[in-house]
Amino acid sequence: MKKFSISLLFSVLCTLLAGCSDPVDVLGKQKSDFVSFLERSHQPRLVPGEQVEEGTPAAFYTVSGDAVYRYIDIGDYYNPARPERPEVTADSWVTVTFRSYVFNNTVIRGLPDGGLTESNFSSVTPPFYANDPSFEPYFRMAGLTPGAWDFEPLRIDMRKGGIIKGLQAALLGCREGDRVEAYMTCNMAYGDKNYMYMIPVQTPVAVFFRVDKVE
Known part of the structure; x- marks a missing residue:
């Protein structure tokens, strides 16, 4: 009798077991979706950072880790005062205001x-978590119990982390005052964990944040 190869056995099991998928295929698909979205649908449309010519302002994204796609608002990035503002390093304390989304x-x-x-409420993309106080009316209209959400700024010790890997990677190199969009593959977010029973496993995530303070 011929022996089954490991790859064949894995393929058969994945066919039989619901929800089983090759993590390489999942990550590859998510990366491809991010690039397609950023370069075709995002407003403004973005180009890869390596394609930006020196001295020519352009809206662009960079990639870090495996994988976080980061866009710093073009108005913030090219602000003449930006180089003088404190930069986030691996040793910084950072205070941020953020909104987190399932990316689809x-x-x-x-x-x-x-x-x-009430008429434009449905046009807003619902974050699954946020500490942005401007969104408090949105959560109230969505039925959130007053006091159940914390709208205080998040203070992060970059030396210790305590946040998802994607957000930590996206913060590095940002400067105080930057408004940032970070799109991250599931392995840089919650991976195979079912976060708060709301976020399915292997879900790509987007975190929009403002760097309020860098110490």
């Missing part, structure tokens, strides 16, 4: 400029 290959829409109303 669509544009993430924030609060309307004119304010939140």
Whole structure:
């Protein structure tokens, strides 16, 4: 009798067991989706950082870890005062205001400029977690019990972490005052953990944050 190869056995088991998937394929698909979204659907459309010519302002993204795609708001990045602002290093204390989203290959829409109303409530992309106080009215309209959410700024010791790997990687190199979008593959977010019973395993995540202070 011929012996089954390990790869064949794994393939058979994956066919039989619901939810089983090759992690390499999952990560590869998520990376491909991020690149496609950032270069085609994101507003403004972004280009890879290595394609930006020196002295030519452009909206671009960079990649760190495995894998975090980061966009620093073009207005912040090219602000003449930015080089003088404190930079986030591996030894910094950082205070941030953030919103976290499940990424599903669509544009993430924030609060309307004119304010939140019942008529435009459904147009806002719901974050699964946030400490941004401007979103408190949104959570109240969504039925959140007052006091159940913490809208205080998050203070992070970069030496100890205590945050998801993707956010820590995205923070490095940012400067005080930057507004940042970080799109991360599941292994840089919650991996195979079912976070708060709301985020399915192997879910790509986007974290939008503002660097309030760097110490």
